[in-house]
Amino acid sequence: MSKLFPDAKSALKGVLQNDILIAAGGFGLCGIPERLLDAIRDNGATGLTFASNNAGIDNEGIGKLLRTRQVKKMISSYVGENKEFERQFLAGELEVEFCPQGTLAERMRAGGAGIPGFYTKTGVGTQVAEGKEHKEFVDADGVKSTYIMEHGIFADLAIVKAWKADETGNLIFRKTARNFNQPAATCGKVCIVEVEEVVPAGALNPDEIHLPGVFVNRMIVGAPYDKQIEFRTTRERETA
Numbered sequence: 001m002s003k004l005f006p007d008a009k010s011a012l013k014g015v016l017q018n019d020i021l022i023a024a025g026g027f028g029l030c031g032i033p034e035r036l037l038d039a040i041r042d043n044g045a046t047g048l049t050f051a052s053n054n055a056g057i058d059n060e061g062i063g064k065l066l067r068t069r070q071v072k073k074m075i076s077s078y079v080g081e082n083k084e085f086e087r088q089f090l091a092g093e094l095e096v097e098f099c100p101q102g103t104l105a106e107r108m109r110a111g112g113a114g115i116p117g118f119y120t121k122t123g124v125g126t127q128v129a130e131g132k133e134h135k136e137f138v139d140a141d142g143v144k145s146t147y148i149m150e151h152g153i154f155a156d157l158a159i160v161k162a163w164k165a166d167e168t169g170n171l172i173f174r175k176t177a178r179n180f181n182q183p184a185a186t187c188g189k190v191c192i193v194e195v196e197e198v199v200p201a202g203a204l205n206p207d208e209i210h211l212p213g214v215f216v217n218r219m220i221v222g223a224p225y226d227k228q229i230e231f232r233t234t235r236e237r238e239t240a
Helices: 008-012 034-043 063-067 083-090 101-112 181-186
Strands: 021-024 048-051 071-076 095-098 117-120 134-138 144-151 155-166 188-199 218-221
Touching: 008 034, 008 188, 008 218, 021 181, 034 063, 034 155, 034 188, 048 101, 063 083, 101 117, 101 144, 101 181, 155 181, 181 188
Parallel strands: 021 048, 021 155, 048 071, 071 095, 155 188, 188 218
Antiparallel strands: 117 144, 134 144
8 A cells, every 4th residue: 555645635634633642753943844734734623732842933833833723732842932832831822841852752762662651860850850750770870869750652643754765654864854753753653754755665775764664654745845944143244
């Protein structure tokens, strides 16, 4: 059965529903599944929870879905570049679960590996640790330390962006776009990927594949893309 769908709308058909948990790849505006996010916005599904490193910026990435009030909760590491996010959070209109960046990546990876929980030092003694189980372990240096338990993320749907795929769904991520896309892809019951290029099966070097096709259920080709820049910093041209 072909995994390739003609567009994002058809790829989401039968999968996207109200009140589901979606794991989304990308970091800032790098490696985000733009076409799939647009299709989710156009679908109008509401009550969504997103597990994502950040919520994009105003009117880009998940920020588009914040504008349309389709997001109920964010599980995120960094959200400082989105004014609408800030407004909704301070107004009590958006539920937010802050999670350290490495912990968030590990929660996705753990979910993909079928691991319901794990212990980490990160966040001990901070608000991150409130309400979580604490336990002492002897670390590699022989010192007894306190750890907190974090839960793996088991998402209803994973949406990610890859650079190249073959027809069976084997994926290659481009440079830093590998970041959260790889763990996010593994932790969803259904994984939908948008790619820039699809090549015939066997065309990819097996040693260069970042994610095996067994994790991928559906694909679309989203190219061409316009590279979005969060901050454009320039300097004045020096006088000759």
